[in-house]
Amino acid sequence: xxxxxxxxxxxxxxxxxxxxxxxxxxxxxxxxxxxxxxxxxxxxxxxxxxxxxxxxxxxxxxxxxxxxxxxxxxxxxxxxxxxxxxxxxxxxxxxxxxxxxxxxxxxxxxxxxxxxxxxxxxxxxxxxxxxxxxxxxxxxxxxxxxxxxxxxxxxxxxxxxxxxxxxxxxxxxxxxxxxxxxxxxxxxxxxxxxxxxxxxxxxxxxxxxxxxxxxxxxxxxxxxxxxxxxxxxxxxxx
Amino acid sequence: xxxxxxxxxxxxxxxxxxxxxxxxxxxxxxxxxxxxxxxxxxxxxxxxxxxxxxxxxxxxxxxxxxxxxxxxxxxxxxxxxxxxxxxxxxxxxxxxxxxxxxxxxxxxxxxxxxxxxxxxxxxxxxxxxxxxxxxxxxxxxxxxxxxxxxxxxxxxxxxxxxxxxxxxxxxxxxxxxxxxxxxxxxxxxxxxxxxxxxxxxxxxxxxxxxxxxxxxxxxxxxxxxxxxxxxxxxxxxxxxxxxxxxxxxxxxxxx
Numbered sequence: 216x217x218x219x220x221x222x223x224x225x226x227x228x229x230x231x232x233x234x235x236x237x238x239x240x241x242x243x244x245x246x247x248x249x250x251x252x253x254x255x256x257x258x259x260x261x262x263x264x265x266x267x268x269x270x271x272x273x274x275x276x277x278x279x280x281x282x283x284x285x286x287x288x289x290x291x292x293x294x295x296x297x298x299x300x301x302x303x304x305x306x307x308x309x310x311x312x313x314x315x316x317x318x319x320x321x322x323x324x325x326x327x328x329x330x331x332x333x334x335x336x337x338x339x340x341x342x343x344x345x346x347x348x349x350x351x352x353x354x355x356x357x358x359x360x361x362x363x364x365x366x367x368x369x370x371x372x373x374x375x376x377x378x379x380x381x382x383x384x385x386x387x388x389x390x391x392x393x394x395x396x397x398x399x400x401x402x403x404x405x406x407x408x409x410x411x412x413x414x415x416x417x418x419x420x421x422x423x424x425x426x427x428x429x430x431x432x433x434x435x436x437x438x439x440x441x442x443x444x445x446x447x448x449x450x451x452x453x
Numbered sequence: 454x455x456x457x458x459x460x461x462x463x464x465x466x467x468x469x470x471x472x473x474x475x476x477x478x479x480x481x482x483x484x485x486x487x488x489x490x491x492x493x494x495x496x497x498x499x500x501x502x503x504x505x506x507x508x509x510x511x512x513x514x515x516x517x518x519x520x521x522x523x524x525x526x527x528x529x530x531x532x533x534x535x536x537x538x539x540x541x542x543x544x545x546x547x548x549x550x551x552x553x554x555x556x557x558x559x560x561x562x563x564x565x566x567x568x569x570x571x572x573x574x575x576x577x578x579x580x581x582x583x584x585x586x587x588x589x590x591x592x593x594x595x596x597x598x599x600x601x602x603x604x605x606x607x608x609x610x611x612x613x614x615x616x617x618x619x620x621x622x623x624x625x626x627x628x629x630x631x632x633x634x635x636x637x638x639x640x641x642x643x644x645x646x647x648x649x650x651x652x653x654x655x656x657x658x659x660x661x662x663x664x665x666x667x668x669x670x671x672x673x674x675x676x677x678x679x680x681x682x683x684x685x686x687x688x689x690x691x692x693x694x695x696x697x698x699x700x701x702x703x704x705x706x707x708x
Contacts, residue, residue: 266530267530267531268708287535287536289533290531290533295531297528299524300528303521305464305465310464314457314460317456318456318529319532
């Protein structure tokens with residue numbers, strides 16, 4: 216599989232707090248990687264570093280072999296869904312989509328989620344009037360809209376209703392079958408269990424393990440990700 | 454960056470705060486012009502009010518808007534666009550919206566009632582003042598991470614430029630009363646965008662004779678062509694320099 220994102224020796228601290236301590240990992244296209252870990256383990260910081268929102272103190276991030284420092288063109292190939300979507304109060308959904316199309320100079324190619332979430336009928340609604348769940352739907356639709364090679368989803372199902380979360384999950388699996396790389400952070404293990412190919416477990420800013428889901432289950436002899444995780448994390452060897 | 458500016462304008466134009474600001478300025482200008490037959494006196498009154506309200510609203514509104522759109526900025530950074538263009542786009546968007554309010558609230562009434570050299574100076578100074586305080590707002594917003602701190606700093610800057618600064622100048626004058634301070638005063642004035650605007654406007658009115666010797670010196674300097682160019686240039690510096698530093702900080706900031 217082709218390496219699409221390579222992270223080498225990434226370091227980042229906020230003040231005295233070391234959030235990422237020498238993280239190195241590669242992500243290949245055509246798979247779902249779940250980034251798991253307790254709160255404050257550096258999941259979001261890792262994602263934000265890849266997106267150029269957080270500027271690393273050390274190490275490098277390569278996107279298709281090129282360093283991402285001080286560049287922005289590579290973001291054309293990334294769709295990002297933030298943890299909390301929050302947009303200017305008086306902007307309408309339609310305007311937001313139009314603005315992103317203008318910035319990317321791309322048309323909305325993939326409107327599947329827009330249709331699934333029935334957002335098209337709400338184009339005139341302003342952001343202020345939307346509920347948290349609807350905002351998440353808007354963010355999700357925006358991430359998939361331009362058919363990017365890489366999708367980065369930060370806690371995608373938080374705040375979504377069960378049906379919407381199901382639609383998103385199906386969308387993720389569909390995109391995976393098209394050979395895309397999807398990075399997901401999540402706290403919901405049953406969900407990660409259903410969609411993931413690889414599990415990247417971060418703990419206190421370091422990678423505790425990065426394995427395929429199948430390997431993980433084989434090693435522990437468990438059928439469920441949650442049980443496998445518990446077993447691995449409670450064993451003294453790591 | 455103009456793309457971002459366009460959508461920010463579309464957003465702000467529909468906000469109630471901007472509408473209220475426009476109406477407030479319009480109400481002030483109209484009441485002053487309609488209640489006083491003497492247009493020159495009217496301009497002085499408007500100057501006094503504008504020099505307090507315009508910087509305050511510009512800096513507080515821009516800071517608040519910046520912080521409220523923090524997640525939106527994050528979203529923009531995840532798109533293929535440089536950080537420089539994001540910040541400049543925001544600056545152009547926010548400042549054109551606030552300038553629009555100033556234009557409707559002040560420029561139109563002034564053009565209708567008191568179109569003169571003084572009127573034009575008032576309009577230009579007001580616009581430059583708006584821009585320099587939005588620029589300062591961008592600096593405070595990029596320096597701080599926290600909304601409360603950011604707005605607090607913005608208010609402190611406003612308080613400093615509109616009140617404390619004059620107090621310091623007065624103290625300086627009393628302390629060094631025995632020395633010739635005329636040249637020093639001109640330099641001191643350049644350190645405060647509000648003072649620059651005030652002096653430029655007041656000197657257009659023939660009341661500088663009331664300000665004594667310093668007034669005469671001001672008249673000689675700021676009334677001359679070079680003086681006007683100098684003060685316009687200084688006001689430009691007050692717009693460009695804070696924005697430049699904001700840009701520098703924003704490029705390296707973790708969101």
